[in-house]
Structures are given as structure tokens and as C-alpha cells.
Amino acid sequence: xxxxxxxxxxxxxxxxxxxxxxxxxxxxxxxxxxxxxxxxxxxxxxxxxxxxxxxxxxxxxxxxxxxxxxxxxxxxxxxxxxxxxxxxxxxxxxxxxxxxxx
Amino acid sequence: xxxxxxxxxxxxxxxxxxxxxxxxxxxxxxxxxxxxxxxxxxxxxxxxxxxxxxxxxxxxxxxxxxxxxxxxxxxxxxxxxxxxxxxxxxxxxxxxxxxxxxxxxxxxxxxxxxxxxxxxxxxxxxxxxxxxxxxxxxxxxxxxxxxxxxxxxxxxxxxxxxxxxxxxxxxxxxxxxxxxxxxxxxxxxxxxxxxxxxxxxxxxxxxxxxxxxxxxxxxxxxxxxxxxxxxxxxxxxxxxxxxxxxxxxxxxxxxxxxxxxxxxxxxxxxxxxxxxxxxxxxxxxxxxxxxxxxxxxxxxxxxxxxxxxxxxxxxxxxxxxxxxxxxxxxxxxxxxxxxxxxxxxxxxxxxxxxxxxxxxxxxxxxxxxxxxxxxxxxxxxxxxxxxxxxxxxxxxxxxxxxxxxxxxxxxxxxxxxxxxxxxxxxxxxxxxxxxxxxxxxxxxxxxxxxxxxxxxxxxxxxxxxxxxxxxxxxxxxxxxxxxxxxxxxxxxxxxxx
Numbered sequence: 001x002x003x004x005x006x007x008x009x010x011x012x013x014x015x016x017x018x019x020x021x022x023x024x025x026x027x028x029x030x031x032x033x034x035x036x037x038x039x040x041x042x043x044x045x046x047x048x049x050x051x052x053x054x055x056x057x058x059x060x061x062x063x064x065x066x067x068x069x070x071x072x073x074x075x076x077x078x079x080x081x082x083x084x085x086x087x088x089x090x091x092x093x094x095x096x097x098x099x100x101x102x
Numbered sequence: 103x104x105x106x107x108x109x110x111x112x113x114x115x116x117x118x119x120x121x122x123x124x125x126x127x128x129x130x131x132x133x134x135x136x137x138x139x140x141x142x143x144x145x146x147x148x149x150x151x152x153x154x155x156x157x158x159x160x161x162x163x164x165x166x167x168x169x170x171x172x173x174x175x176x177x178x179x180x181x182x183x184x185x186x187x188x189x190x191x192x193x194x195x196x197x198x199x200x201x202x203x204x205x206x207x208x209x210x211x212x213x214x215x216x217x218x219x220x221x222x223x224x225x226x227x228x229x230x231x232x233x234x235x236x237x238x239x240x241x242x243x244x245x246x247x248x249x250x251x252x253x254x255x256x257x258x259x260x261x262x263x264x265x266x267x268x269x270x271x272x273x274x275x276x277x278x279x280x281x282x283x284x285x286x287x288x289x290x291x292x293x294x295x296x297x298x299x300x301x302x303x304x305x306x307x308x309x310x311x312x313x314x315x316x317x318x319x320x321x322x323x324x325x326x327x328x329x330x331x332x333x334x335x336x337x338x339x340x341x342x343x344x345x346x347x348x349x350x351x352x353x354x355x356x357x358x359x360x361x362x363x364x365x366x367x368x369x370x371x372x373x374x375x376x377x378x379x380x381x382x383x384x385x386x387x388x389x390x391x392x393x394x395x396x397x398x399x400x401x402x403x404x405x406x407x408x409x410x411x412x413x414x415x416x417x418x419x420x421x422x423x424x425x426x427x428x429x430x431x432x433x434x435x436x437x438x439x440x441x442x443x444x445x446x447x448x449x450x451x452x453x454x455x456x457x458x459x460x461x462x463x464x465x466x467x468x469x470x471x472x473x474x475x476x477x478x479x480x481x482x483x484x485x486x487x488x489x490x491x492x493x494x495x496x497x498x499x500x501x502x503x504x505x506x507x508x509x510x511x512x513x514x515x516x517x518x519x520x521x522x523x524x525x526x527x528x529x530x531x532x533x534x535x536x537x538x539x540x541x542x543x544x545x546x547x548x549x550x551x552x553x554x555x556x557x558x559x560x561x562x563x564x565x566x567x568x569x570x571x572x573x574x575x576x577x578x579x580x581x582x583x584x585x586x587x588x589x590x591x592x593x594x595x596x597x598x599x
Binding site: 006007008009020021022060061062063074076077095096097098099100101102 | 103104107110111114115240241242243266267270274276277278279280288298301302305308309311335337364366368388390392394400401404406407432433
């Protein structure tokens with residue numbers, strides 16, 4: 001299991017999704033579509049089955065967080081799988097719409 | 103975590119959308135990403151440790167910034183207005199450099215220390231032959247993404263460093279990915295070596311908003327380009343906005359920027375009169391005042407379009423006053439005002455502006471300027487009102503200490519500028535035998551008008567108090583500004599010697 005740390009790029013084992021870790025507490029396990037996220041550079045493992053109930057999708061450019069926002073990941077490639085940490089579904093981070101300032 | 107992911111995301115999502123327009127052509131996100139990858143390969147194989155850019159705005163600005171990030175090397179844009187000697191001493195501090203240099207400056211970048219110089223046009227041409235992807239290595243989030251030499255009006259310029267984590271925090275916190283519609287275009291006139299020039303490239307790429315570059319600002323060219331490219335957004339420094347307004351008023355034949363929806367301004371103190379005129383002239387445009395520093399990855403506070411309209415239309419003096427405010431902190435950014443003893447000031451109490459947040463670097467190669475708990479002392483002085491709106495009163499170093507009393511130049515300048523025939527005003531400390539320092543004012547009057555100095559002194563006395571009254575008033579043709587609109591107070595001071 002890869003140690004989750006900021007800057008780490010991970011990909012889904014069951015769909016096209018990729019995420020970038022923005023911040024993460026120790027000992028967290030990330031999954032997409034019910035299967036553990038793997039290192040973005042690793043070869044896709046064969047025979048990993050998606051949990052259909054967790055194929056809720058993730059959207060490019062959206063940030064996903066856990067309940068206390070100690071974990072934050074950015075979706076950098078979209079996919080059909082939904083993101084979860086230690087089995088709990090991550091939610092979309094509310095972003096306040098700001099006017100362009102530069 | 104690496105700023106190059108902004109371009110990668112845009113290129114993979116909208117490869118054919120136009121990313122950048124300049125006199126040399128139009129470039130899609132796909133083209134730009136291909137060029138950045140080819141640049142990263144050249145940079146990596148060059149053995150150089152820095153990527154320097156010595157040039158006006160061009161496609162190379164985005165390619166060098168993103169190529170350097172992909173290659174994991176600091177990007178160092180240099181000010182082409184510096185003298186050869188100044189430039190030489192900065193170049194010596196970034197060896198060996200992979201230097202991308204505009205044709206006009208080719209002979210000015212020294213190749214000592216193993217630095218390699220690439221002529222901009224030839225460099226961009228070379229990249230087009232290489233369409234292979236470049237594998238983005240795992241760049242440490244704490245690696246330096248950008249190194250900017252401060253303008254350093256005294257002594258040796260400091261090297262401010264911004265790490266990938268700071269810039270990524272800033273962009274993710276302030277820009278929504280792909281939030282721009284295809285027709286949106288932003289006019290960038292800030293030079294590449296200014297933090298606003300760098301953040302404009304990153305913000306626009308992440309929003310997928312077309313960048314329209316104007317390498318050399320004149321009001322006429324700005325208006326023409328805004329018209330031709332149907333520009334919807336722009337960032338200007340205060341002097342640019344007042345020159346655009348002056349020209350529009352003077353010459354009715356100039357093209358009107360009819361497509362423009364939003365104008366952001368910053369980089370120096372904007373006279374309230376100019377904002378008021380702009381709001382009257384462009385009632386449909388959304389104005390945003392952005393306050394930020396190099397050391398904070400650009401914007402940390404902003405006065406948004408609703409704030410502008412509320413202040414402009416209000417009869418309440420404390421709401422109306424906010425047109426002169428830089429607004430409230432960005433989400434994730436904390437701002438505190440502290441007095442000389444380090445105590446946190448209450449509302450409307452003046453002190454030094456401190457800032458903290460994940461986008462704040464506060465670090466120079468020479469030293470880390472952060473104090474306890476990650477707070478960065480900005481050296482700007484100011485206060486916050488009871489609703490959290492920040493008002494700036496100049497640099498902490500510009501405060502005039504008259505007989506032990508601290509006087510902020512800004513409050514006196516505001517009074518002087520309220521005179522209808524005062525076009526511009528700068529208040530500085532001048533040496534005084536009696537007080538240590540006293541107040542001097544340099545004034546620019548409207549063409550063909552003359553103002554009695556004693557009248558201005560009486561105005562200040564009535565509006566403020568006698569200690570604020572300028573002891574000496576000089577009438578000058580123009581005040582000295584640098585090219586990004588920063589008033590050069592040290593030069594103003596020399597006028598009084």
C-alpha cells in the first residue's frame with residue numbers, strides 16, 4: 001500500500017479516474033469504485049472488480065474531502081468510480097465562487 | 103503536486119480551445135502542452151538548474167513556466183528593463199541557467215557559469231518538431247516553482263521563492279477549473295516578471311480562459327485589442343486604468359471595449375476618483391480590487407464587484423469609504439493587523455498587515471521572513487474596519503514619524519486628491535531639524551491650472567489636524583512611477599533635497 005502524501009498522483013483500478021492528493025492524514029486508504037487507488041505510474045492490475053454501488057463518478061477539477069476536511073484530493077482525470085477514504089464516501093468540497101483577480 | 107497539472111488538465115479536457123493569442127499567432131491548449139513537454143525535455147537534458155526568461159510577453163512565458171515545472175526546475179523571469187550590470191549580477195545568482203531570451207536582449211544574458219542562451223523564436227520553433235509526451239516526474243510539492251527577484255529599491259534584490267504547494271493552493275482556492283465559456287478572453291498587460299503576470303497565466307489556463315497578450319501597453323493598443331479580440335476580462339495596474347479612461351474621454355473615435363465584463367485592478371494604490379469615474383463610465387462592468395504580494399502567491403484580499411456597487415451607490419460614509427478598501431481576505435487566508443509591540447489591533451486601529459495561509463510563502467533564498475505560527479509581516483501598514491474590510495496606508499517603511507507621531511502618507515494624499523485640480527499627489531517624509539521628520543507633498547495639477555499651496559495646507563488642516571499639514575509643497579509635472587505603476591517614493595523624497 002502506497003503511503004498517501006500530498007503531491008501523490010493516484011489512479012483508479014476500475015475506471016479512468018486520476019486524483020492528486022492535496023492533503024491527507026496518516027493511515028488513510030483511498031478507493032475508487034470500491035477498489036483501492038493505485039500509483040498513477042503502476043500497471044493496471046487485472047481482475048479487479050468494481051463495486052457497482054460505488055460507481056457514482058468523479059468530476060475533473062473538483063476537490064473531494066472527508067467529513068473533517070483533513071483529507072483533500074483533486075480529481076485530475078474524470079471517471080465513473082466514486083471516491084472513498086477508509087470505506088467512507090468523500091464529498092464535494094464547497095467552493096465559493098470568486099471573481100477573477102488576475 | 104505541480105503547477106504543470108493545470109495545463110495538462112486543460113489540454114486533456116479541451117485540447118482544441120485557444121489558450122493564448124498574441125501578435126505571433128493563436129495557440130491551443132493542446133499545442134501549448136505539447137510545447138511545454140518538449141521544453142521540459144530540453145531543459146532536463148541541458149543540465150541547467152534554473153529556467154530564466156528575459157523577454158516581453160509571448161507564448162514563451164507560458165511554455166517556460168510550465169516546461170520548468172514539468173522538468174522540476176525553478177522558473178526565474180527577469181526584468182528586461184534592468185541595466186546590463188544589474189541583469190548580469192542577477193544572472194550570476196542563477197547559474198547554470200537555461201535562458202530563453204527575446205531577440206532584442208540576446209547579447210545581454212551572460213553565458214558564464216555554464217548558462218545556455220536560447221533565442222526565443224528559434225527555441226519555440228525547435229519545440230514544434232517534438233510531439234512526444236514528457237513523463238511528469240513526481241515533483242516534490244515543496245520544490246521551488248518560481249523564483250522572483252524583488253524590485254529592491256535599496257540594496258541587493260532579494261530572491262523570493264514560491265513553491266508548487268503555494269501556487270497550487272492559490273489557484274485551487276481562487277479559480278474553478280474550466281469555469282470560463284469559450285468566448286471569454288482575458289487581456290494580460292502585466293510583464294512576465296511580475297507576480298500578477300505569472301498568476302494571470304496560471305489562473306487563465308486553469309479556468310480555460312483565452313489569454314490575449316499585449317507586450318507593450320499603450321491605452322490605444324489596449325482598447326484596439328480589447329475590441330478586436332472581444333476581450334471579456336482584464337487586469338490593470340492603476341496607472342493603466344487612469345490612462346485608458348483619460349484617452350477614452352479625450353478621443354471619441356477610439357474603439358469602446360464593448361465585450362468587457364470584468365476588470366480587476368491592483369499592484370498599487372488606486373485613487374478613489376479613478377474608481378468612481380470607471381464605475382460611472384462602465385456601469386455594466388464588474389470591478390474587482392485585488393491586493394497581493396509576490397511573497398503571498400498574488401491575491402490575498404479582494405473587493406468584489408458587489409462591494410464596489412454597494413459602496414458607489416451608498417449614502418453611508420462608512421460604506422462609501424470602502425471604494426478605497428482592498429476588501430476582505432480570500433477563503434483560507436487570514437489577515438491580522440498588529441501594532442509595533444506585536445499586539446493584535448482592534449477594528450479601525452492602524453498597524454502592520456500580517457497574513458497567513460497555505461498560499462503564503464514569505465520566504466526568500468536569503469532568509470525565511472515568516473514569524474511565529476506561520477504569519478508573514480507584509481511591511482504594508484493599514485487597518486480593518488468593523489466588517490473586516492482592509493484599508494492600506496502605504497508601506498510600513500513610508501510612515502512619517504513627526505515628533506514621535508506616526509503619520510500615514512495615504513490619509514494626507516486622499517485629502518489632497520479631493521481637490522478638483524489636483525491630478526496626483528505623493529506625500530513623503532522630509533528631514534526636519536525640529537521634528538526629526540516632517541511632511542512634504544509633491545503635487546501634479548491639471549494642465550493650465552495653478553493652486554495656492556496655502557489653500558492645500560488649509561484643506562489638510564481642516565480635514566485632519568495640524569501635524570498632518572505638509573510643511574513643504576512642490577508642484578511637479580509628473581510623479582515617478584515604475585512600469586508596473588508603483589510610486590517610487592524614494593525618488594519623490596530626493597525632490598525635496
